[in-house]
Amino acid sequence: MGEGGLKGWRRDRRVVKEAKVFLVEARRMLRKSLDRVPETAADAVREAIVELEAALEAADVDRVRGALHALEEQVDRHLSFARKSVVREYAETIGVAILVALFLRAFVVEAFKIPSGSMIPTLQVGDHIFVNKYLYGLRIPGTDLKFFGVVKPARGEVVVFRFPNPYHLASEEDKDFIKRIVAVEGDTVEVRDRVLYVNGQAVPHEPVNPGQPCAYEDILDEGSGVFMEKRCEAFGERLGEHTYTTFFDPGTGAPRSWAPRTIPPRSVFCMGDNRDNSHDSRFWGPVSFDLIKGRAMFIWWSRGREGVRTGRMFSRVP
Numbered sequence: 434m435g436e437g438g439l440k441g442w443r444r445d446r447r448v449v450k451e452a453k454v455f456l457v458e459a460r461r462m463l464r465k466s467l468d469r470v471p472e473t474a475a476d477a478v479r480e481a482i483v484e485l486e487a488a489l490e491a492a493d494v495d496r497v498r499g500a501l502h503a504l505e506e507q508v509d510r511h512l513s514f515a516r517k518s519v520v521r522e523y524a525e526t527i528g529v530a531i532l533v534a535l536f537l538r539a540f541v542v543e544a545f546k547i548p549s550g551s552m553i554p555t556l557q558v559g560d561h562i563f564v565n566k567y568l569y570g571l572r573i574p575g576t577d578l579k580f581f582g583v584v585k586p587a588r589g590e591v592v593v594f595r596f597p598n599p600y601h602l603a604s605e606e607d608k609d610f611i612k613r614i615v616a617v618e619g620d621t622v623e624v625r626d627r628v629l630y631v632n633g634q635a636v637p638h639e640p641v642n643p644g645q646p647c648a649y650e651d652i653l654d655e656g657s658g659v660f661m662e663k664r665c666e667a668f669g670e671r672l673g674e675h676t677y678t679t680f681f682d683p684g685t686g687a688p689r690s691w692a693p694r695t696i697p698p699r700s701v702f703c704m705g706d707n708r709d710n711s712h713d714s715r716f717w718g719p720v721s722f723d724l725i726k727g728r729a730m731f732i733w734w735s736r737g738r739e740g741v742r743t744g745r746m747f748s749r750v751p
Contacts, residue, residue: 445494448496448497449489449496451501452488452497453455453489455504456485456504457477459512462508463478464510465573467594467669469521474511477507477510481503481507484500488500500550504560517630541565541566541725541728542727543563543564543566544561544563544564545562546560547559547560547611549652550652550707551707551711551713552611552613552705552707553651553707553710554589554649554667554678554706555613555706555750555751556611556681557728557737557742558651558660558737558744559657559735559737560734560745561733561734562730562731562733562736562750563731564726564730565727565728568728569584569722569727576627582590585617585722586701586728587613588614588617588673589614589615589673590614590675590729591730591750592612592728593610593611593729594608594609594612594703594720595724596608597718597720597721598732599721610703610713611729612703612711613677613703613704613705614676614703615631615636615672616688616696617696617700618697618699618701619698620699621633621694621695622694622697622702623690623694623713624689624690624691624715625690626690627668627708635693636670636671637671638669638670639668639669640666641667641678643668646664646666647665647666647680648665649662650737650738651663651710663684664682664683665681665682665683666680666682666683666750667681668681675727675751677751678706679708680710684708685709691715697709697719698720699721700719700721700724701725702719731750732746732747732748
């Protein structure tokens with residue numbers, strides 16, 4: 434097929450496609466406008482529709498082109514009030530897209546940005562993550578009520594939740610936190626010399642690269658954009674099916690032990706993986722199921738002080 438023949442074939446395909454789309458639209462407008470147009474006008478539109486249908490069935494492109502033009506004239510003459518304007522079509526399309534996005538954000542998945550270093554090295558400042566919101570139950574917007582929960586939160590999972598706010602601090606009321614669940618309802622949790630114990634059993638706690646320097650970058654203060662380097666000691670932990678690395682900061686003077694505590698019903702105990710630099714359940718107690726927004730799934734975007742971290746993008750949160 435030569436260049437001219439190829440162009441003609443493409444034009445013919447476009448005409449047929451336009452005819453099929455407009456045929457559907459013309460039928461819709463006529464059906465919705467029967468009580469607003471005279472019977473003679475409706476018959477004229479019907480005849481034009483029948484002719485275009487016959488032309489399409491005969492696969493006669495010239496006949497289709499003429500029938501399409503005739504139907505457009507009849508629609509403009511008798512049903513112009515029913516045709517959607519370009520502005521209306523765009524408004525409806527955008528409106529539907531916004532409603533779908535709001536539904537997905539409210540019930541299915543939501544994006545969060547990591548603002549602090551409490552979950553380093555698992556999550557770094559500037560990571561953007563997707564959170565599964567329906568797994569633990571669908572929340573009624575504007576409330577803490579949930580329904581249709583698939584599973585309960587489990588040990589080792591990284592979750593996003595609303596701050597429990599035991600001190601009734603207005604500045605923290607609507608803040609979202611992200612931490613790792615280390616104990617669930619009925620568990621007894623404690624820390625002995627930096628080792629986590631759940632129900633009297635030590636969580637596997639092994640040094641990572643012993644003897645090698647350990648350092649990381651953390652933000653000085655949320656919103657400041659100022660980074661600083663900190664020294665650390667790295668230990669691997671395993672809770673359930675989750676294996677991850679925890680950091681301890683030898684320079685903070687943070688307590689190395691924490692007294693036993695039993696987790697109440699429908700609650701979890703959460704800690705940051707950056708153990709000596711995390712404000713978590715050790716300070717404000719267990720987190721109610723009702724406050725949990727969802728489970729962290731994966732990092733979809735990451736940007737740090739030096740720019741985009743391509744190596745972290747689309748990596749699963751362990």
